[in-house]
Amino acid sequence: MKTQKNKRLSMKAKVVLIILLVPIAVVIFTLTAIIWMGIKNPDLLQKSTNTLLDLQERHSGTTIPEEYIPIYKAASEAYGVPWTLLAAHHRIETRFSTMDPLLSPVGAEGHMQFMPCTFVGWSHPSCGGLGQGDIPKVDKTNPEVIKQYGGYGVDANGDGIADPYDIEDAIFSTANYLARSGAADGDYEEAIFEYNRSEKYVQDVLGFFNEFEAYRIETEQ
Numbered sequence: 722m723k724t725q726k727n728k729r730l731s732m733k734a735k736v737v738l739i740i741l742l743v744p745i746a747v748v749i750f751t752l753t754a755i756i757w758m759g760i761k762n763p764d765l766l767q768k769s770t771n772t773l774l775d776l777q778e779r780h781s782g783t784t785i786p787e788e789y790i791p792i793y794k795a796a797s798e799a800y801g802v803p804w805t806l807l808a809a810h811h812r813i814e815t816r817f818s819t820m821d822p823l824l825s826p827v828g829a830e831g832h833m834q835f836m837p838c839t840f841v842g843w844s845h846p847s848c849g850g851l852g853q854g855d856i857p858k859v860d861k862t863n864p865e866v867i868k869q870y871g872g873y874g875v876d877a878n879g880d881g882i883a884d885p886y887d888i889e890d891a892i893f894s895t896a897n898y899l900a901r902s903g904a905a906d907g908d909y910e911e912a913i914f915e916y917n918r919s920e921k922y923v924q925d926v927l928g929f930f931n932e933f934e935a936y937r938i939e940t941e942q
Contacts, residue, residue, distance in 0.1 A: 785933060786817050792889055796877070796896035801905040802912075805937050809929035810895055810916065823886060828853040831885025833895045835873070837861060840885055840894065842870025873898040 793804035814834040836852030847855035860866040862882045867874040874883035877893035904912035913923045
């Protein structure tokens with residue numbers, strides 16, 4: 722009886738051992754394949770590593786896409802607000818324009834999520850409530866109409882159109898809004914709160930602003 726029982730225990734032990742060894746074997750095989758691919762094609766391995774690191778950095782929100790930095794800086798010079806603050810707003814609003822579509826459920830539009838009435842002007846006769854308004858499309862991007870109604874929309878590239886879906890116009894419009902809300906005088910928290918009346922929003926933007934400022938200081942040294 723003891724012999725049969727010992728045999729059964731021995732068989733169970735073998736099964737458990739096999740179950741434990743299978744995933745280990747899979748891992749070893751995978752690592753071997755990766756190393757072999759790296760030896761055969763080191764460029765591919767380096768590219769994969771760089772891609773993973775880049776994705777990790779973008780996930781943390783600390784990587785500012787280089788193509789936007791000249792636009793932030795130009796808007797910063799035009800309106801006297803830190804370019805890193807513009808980058809922080811861009812990160813929060815649309816994750817650096819990766820949100821698809823660039824239209825929120827409540828009607829905020831474009832790269833920097835302007836409500837139409839904020840972009841064109843709250844004195845527009847159709848504006849009220851949350852600010853969606855009933856503004857004709859041709860008027861939404863007309864700099865003269867925006868000037869008439871006191872909006873924040875800016876034609877940054879001089880093409881005769883102030884378009885929240887144009888990255889330059891959107892960022893310059895945000896700089897305009899923040900500057901007129903106190904950021905040009907250093908009242909960043911007040912300006913951010915005016916942009917979106919939420920304390921959490923303020924803290925989120927300030928968090929990225931501080932990260933991007935640290936990045937700016939490090940890269941400019």
